[in-house]
Amino acid sequence: MTVNEMMQNMPLTLVNKPKTVSRPINKLFASDLLSHVIGYAEEYDVLITVLNNINVLGVASLLDLSAVIFTHNAKIKPEIIERANDLDLPLFTTPLSTADIVQKIASLG
Amino acid sequence: MNPCLKKTTKHARIHKEFVIERNDIANAGTVASTTKRILKNEGFPSHFIKRVTIGVYEAEINVVIHSYGGTVIFDLNDDNVSLTFEDKGPGIEDIELAKAAGFSTASSYAIENGFGAGMGLPNIEAVSDEMHLTSSKEGTKLCMRFDIGDDHIDS
Numbered sequence: 001m002t003v004n005e006m007m008q009n010m011p012l013t014l015v016n017k018p019k020t021v022s023r024p025i026n027k028l029f030a031s032d033l034l035s036h037v038i039g040y041a042e043e044y045d046v047l048i049t050v051l052n053n054i055n056v057l058g059v060a061s062l063l064d065l066s067a068v069i070f071t072h073n074a075k076i077k078p079e080i081i082e083r084a085n086d087l088d089l090p091l092f093t094t095p096l097s098t099a100d101i102v103q104k105i106a107s108l109g
Numbered sequence: 110m111n112p113c114l115k116k117t118t119k120h121a122r123i124h125k126e127f128v129i130e131r132n133d134i135a136n137a138g139t140v141a142s143t144t145k146r147i148l149k150n151e152g153f154p155s156h157f158i159k160r161v162t163i164g165v166y167e168a169e170i171n172v173v174i175h176s177y178g179g180t181v182i183f184d185l186n187d188d189n190v191s192l193t194f195e196d197k198g199p200g201i202e203d204i205e206l207a208k209a210a211g212f213s214t215a216s217s218y219a220i221e222n223g224f225g226a227g228m229g230l231p232n233i234e235a236v237s238d239e240m241h242l243t244s245s246k247e248g249t250k251l252c253m254r255f256d257i258g259d260d261h262i263d264s
Contacts, residue, residue: 058138
């Protein structure tokens, strides 16, 4: 599955303007602890989190993640959106909880 | 001699120095992303780059959230990458406890920013070939070595 296929079929809002949403998805990785993300997430994973701060982008960029989804309708600050554009990293918000969006995306197969 | 170096290297192939400011969470990760860029340019395989990047990021965050600020020395040597993080205190009270997974003394400020899970030192130990940590009230010195070994340049 690609990021594009995921966003077409899910209650996700793209909040920035990445050049591409065609990256492949390795797996979903849900965590609110950056040390767990940095230790265990892998290239092309999609990070699902309630953590709404600039360091999420630092970690996502270091690991070459494919996208980040902020759950519970997080309001994303302009500086985060700007940095994500620089990094060319797709950022999404969803009204769903972390558990619910994981379940929904996983059902796509 | 840096205890993380197997032998004294007179001239590093690439040598860089960085300054890390206390509580500068917005810029945390700069050393790690610069390290990643250098290693990528040098053609190292992605699994080696990931190992080094994880170690550097964790150590960098530790200096940001726990210390009064510090410096980092990065050396790309012929057979390893070595980094030394040195801060200005207040030091680690119990090093063995600090190395235990899940133990944390992080502030609520750090925790709100997604850090302070007590996984930093265990992560560094897991990814590096050698980690050496000394600490007093005047400061903490952490060095780590990543052997280039078999996982050298991508063919």
